[in-house]
Amino acid sequence: MPIRPLPDTxxxxxxxxxxxxxxxxxxKELVENALDAxxxxxxxxxxxxxxxxxxxxxxxCGIPAEELPLAVSRHATSKIASxxxxxxxxxxxxRGEALPSIASVSRFLIASRRREDEHGAALQVDGGRVGEVVPRAHAPGTTVEVRDLFYNVPARRKFLRAERTELGHIEEWLRSLALARPDVELRVSHNGRPAxxxxxxxxxxxxxLGQTLGEDFARNALRIDHAGAGLRLHGWIAQPHYSRASADQQYLYVNGRAVRDRNVAHAVRLAYQDVLYHGRQPAYVLFLELEPQRVDVNVHPAKHEVRFRDARLVHDFVFRTLQEALADTRAGATPVAAAAPAPAPQAAPMPAWNPRPQPLGLRVDEAVGAYAALYGTSAQAQEAVPAPPAAAAPTPAPLPAEEGGIPPLGYAIAQLHGIxxxxENAEGLVVVDMHAAxxxxxxxxxxxxxxxxxxxAQPLLVPLSLAVGERDADVAEAEAATLAELGFEVTRSGPQTLVVRSVPALLAHADPEALLRDVLADLREHGATRRVAAARDELLATMACHGAVRANRRLTIPEMNALLRDMEATERSGQCNHGRPTWTRFTLGEIDRWFLRGR
Structure with a gap:
């Protein structure tokens, strides 16, 4: 078959x-055109x-009548010229492809009028065949009608799903848009009825936020707004106890554009790693802003994906911002929730987010001996770790006292079944899982x-020779300094061979070969890794679990209060090491409803 040009249709x-x-x-394509206008x-x-x-x-703003034929021709746009x-x-x-592509597989009509024009104009396209521009009465703005989608491409039409399914996809995209553009009114009707x-x-x-994702998300949302290194991240992340079975409430916007990005998604998962229950998904609405020159938006035909010039910087910025915010989710803390409005993408930047509130002080009457009595059970676990210098790991500041000087978790009144x-706090009843806390x-x-x-780093008595792929060997050679900071001394001895001379001391008895392979894979794919820290944390979590107070141990009131005060002062204390909640509260109003009081 000879080479020949394809027909425009x-x-x-x-x-x-x-x-x-x-x-x-x-x-999506038509509404985005409307927003650009x-x-x-x-x-x-x-x-x-x-x-x-x-x-x-x-x-x-509308389209001039003489430009309507250009609007439905390929690679014609008013948005870029160079x-x-x-x-x-x-x-x-x-890209200038949306309108001609849509018009080629539907019965298409576009009508528009600029505010300065006396009347509007319309153009019809039927399956790619372009008609004539004709005058038409029209309010300022643009209307686009797409009828009988894929009527002339039956192979594509048969892949469409049921009406309810296709409507659900439209509603989900509009939900994503509504989160990004609260300044725009969106009205949807289906089959002649307002939807x-x-x-x-x-x-x-x-x-x-509440309208799109529900009031439950809004109540459990932490407000984020942090800037640095030419990047700004703002929006909301859900507290760890508000997690999902699927990734259905994960929204990321880069310079106002809804995208999917594996690099940022990985950074978010890492930030939640220490506080999320196994198999659960975090929920978030995040807006990342940076100079347009630092991100390539022209890497996907439907513009679903982007490519960052410095993916490692973006990954580290997102991870550290969210990690610090989640670290401050201490037991008893009230989330900085959706009551504080977030700006639309074009709004002026807000002041940089400060992840640690200034302490106002607590009235704590417990004796120092209560702490010693309570934590004496963990002596064996603590012996496995050398004590740090006195100033190296200061005790975190406690949370501010609530109204009346009562701490957020209140004061202990009893122990239930030794568990x-x-x-009692200012709001009502607090229940704490003492082992988890x-x-x-x-x-x-x-x-x-x-x-x-x-x-x-702990030197190996006999250096380990490791066979790897050539790409991993390249990464190990290029990232030798990073590996050294993680406790690995690695040199390249051949195109696909590495020699390991030292490993992280705390993990020397683990599987250093498997750990190093995972580290190299992370560095190759994301430019950063937390494999070593995660392996270390897993070991420390096991030690802490063995050292924690056990069920059926009777605590005195001072010991219980000591534990409550430490919960208020400890980062991430709202969840145990496995992501389970450590405490819950019941307000006096809730308890009144149990007993039908006031009815």
Whole structure:
């Protein structure tokens, strides 16, 4: 078969295979065009899940009549004109493929009017065949109608799902958009009936959070806003006890664009690693902002993915920001939740987030001896770790006292079945799992002790020869200094051979070969690793578990109060080492409802 140019309609249909996956893809492209046009209100009318009809109406700047044919031609756009524009693109759309691709697989109509024009104009495209521009009455803005999607490509149409499924994909994308653009009003109707409305509000991002993800998420959200190294990360992360079975509440935006990024997702998982129950997924809405030149948005036809110029810096910035925020989720703390509104992406930056509130002091009447009596059980575990210098691991500051001088976890009143501590605080009843709480306290103290000394290397009596792939050998050679900081002395002795002369001292009795392979894989894929720290933490967690107070041990009131005060002062004390909660509270109002008081 000879080489020949493809017809324009076929070219557009091929492009549609990349851009138009289902009705939700059409809605995404058209609504993003509306936002790029400055729309403040977008109406989305759907029929049969968008398969029969998608109509998008906006109040944006509009399109001149003479430019309508260009709007449905390939690679025609008003958003970029040079390579410099592409490298600093700030609009949601820019490729110039969406409209012609959509028009090639549907019965398509576009009508528009600029505010300064006396009347509007319309253009119809039927399966890629472009009609004539005709005058049409139209309010300022643009309307795009997409009817009978894939009517001329039956092989694609048969892959569409049921009406309810396709509508669900559209609703999920609109939920993602609503989180990113609280300043825009979105109205959705389906089969002629109003389905959903997101009301606008420049400073109402917090309300959007509850409206889109539910009030439960909003109540358990920690507010994040941190800047450094030319990066800014803001938004919300859910407290560890609010976790999900799936990744259905994970939203990431880079410069206002909703994306999926494995590098950032990995950093988030690492930040939650020490506080999340096994198999559970964190929930978050995060906005990452950086200079457009530092991120490439032109790596995916549907613009779902981006590529960072310095992926390692981004990974480390996200990890450390979230790790510090989660470290401050101490027992008794009240989350800085969605009551504090987050700015829209175009809003002015907020002051840098300060992860540690200033202590106001606590009234603690317990004797010092209570601490010694309580923690005497962990002496065996503590002996395994050399004590750090006195100033190396200071005791964290306690949480501020609540109204009336009562600490957040209150004061102990009883012990239940030798397992739970019952305490009274200003709100009502606090119940603490004493083993889980003591386990976390001991674990954090062991980590602080080791962090103060750093990771020591232990030389191997006989150097270990390790066969690896050539890529891993390249990484080991390039990252020799990083490996040395982790306790590994590694040299390359051949194209696919490494010689290991020392390993982390604390992990010398583990499997150093498997650990090093995992470290190299992390460095190759993410540019950073926490494998050594995770292996160390796993060992320290086991030590802390063995040293924690056991069930059925009777504690005195001073001992119970000592444990409560230490919980308030210890990072991550809301969860045990395995991610289970260490405490819960019941307000007086809840308890009143148990007994129908006031009815």
């Amino acid at each position: 076929l070219i557009n249909q091929i492009a549609a295979g990349e851009v138009v996956e289902r009705p939700a893809s059409v809605v 400055g729309a403040r209100r977008v109406d989305i009318d759907l029929e049969e899940g968008g398969i029969r009809l998608i109509r998008i109406r906006d109040d944006g 390579l410099e524009d592409l490298e600093a693109v700030a609009t949601l759309g820019f 959903r409305r997101y009301r606008p509000g420049e400073a109402d991002a917090a309300a959007r 739970y501590i019952l305490a 003591h386990e976390r306290i001991g674990y954090e103290r062991l980590k602080a002790a080791h962090d103060s000394m750093g990771l020591r």
